[in-house]
Amino acid sequence: MMVPATAVAGAIVFGMSNGAIAASFNVSGQTFKVGASKLVGKGFKQYGGIATExxxxxxxxxVSEIATASLYNLxxxxxxxxxxxxxxxxxxxxGRGKPAEASGMLIEMDSLEGDAEFKKIDIGRDASDLNSHAKQGAFGQSADxxxxxxxxxxxxxxxAGTFKLTGLKMKINIGKDAKECF
Incomplete structure (x- = not known):
């Protein structure tokens, strides 16, 4: 089941539904990994979609949307x-107790793992009620x-509408140091 932890995506829906923000863009065809010790989000929505190269x-x-998210040890x-x-x-x-902060996030993902807790969750909603670009009649879910x-x-x-990366460190790792997040 897709419920356990498909987070990090959200308030961008308002902009998309009003045509202010593009719903999608051409993807590279390559996946990337994202790990965090904890994600805390408000305004969660999830449904199926297609990423196109x-x-x-x-x-x-x-597809997961989160209106606002805090990501610890991203x-x-x-x-x-x-x-x-x-x-x-x-x-x-x-890190160091100062999370990365995001608003209006929309994520297209292949998989997600973690321990998830949802508050005020509705499972089995019509996806088109969550996002006007989602297929009518398709499975969707949302949580406060x-x-x-x-x-x-x-x-x-x-x-994302905004993505604040507190304590940003970017590095090219080569050879034996070339390890992914997980």
Whole structure:
């Protein structure tokens, strides 16, 4: 079931439903990993969707929206290896008790793991009631609040109205140091 922890995506819905923000963009075709010790979000919505590459290749995804999110000990990694040369780009933020903060997040993901707690959750809603770009009659769910501990997510895209990365550290890791977040 997609319920346990598909977080980090949200208030962008208002802008999308009013045509102010594009609902999607061409994805690269490459996934990336996002981990966090804890995500606390308000205004959670989730439904199915399609991520499309520039060449038209389509990938079924779980779409999660969160109006506002706090991410503790955030790690993002992308495998950028060349033949025979392991290379991983990592971004870290939100440590030392000062979380990374996001608003209006929309995430298209392949998978999500973690321990999730939802407050005031509605499961089985019509997805088009959650986002005008979602397919009418498709499965959707929403919750006032979500907390996910031990977040491990494999995503294809993330968009946000704002994304404040407190304590940002970005690094290219090569060879034996080329390790992803998880």
């Amino acid at each position: 520039k060449d038209g290749t389509q990938h079924p995804v779980a 790690c993002q990694s992308v495998d950028a290896s060349l033949p025979g040369v392991p290379i991983v780009l990592t971004i870290n933020a939100g 609040e979500v907390t996910i501990t031990g977040l491990k997510q494999v995503a294809r895209s993330t968009s």
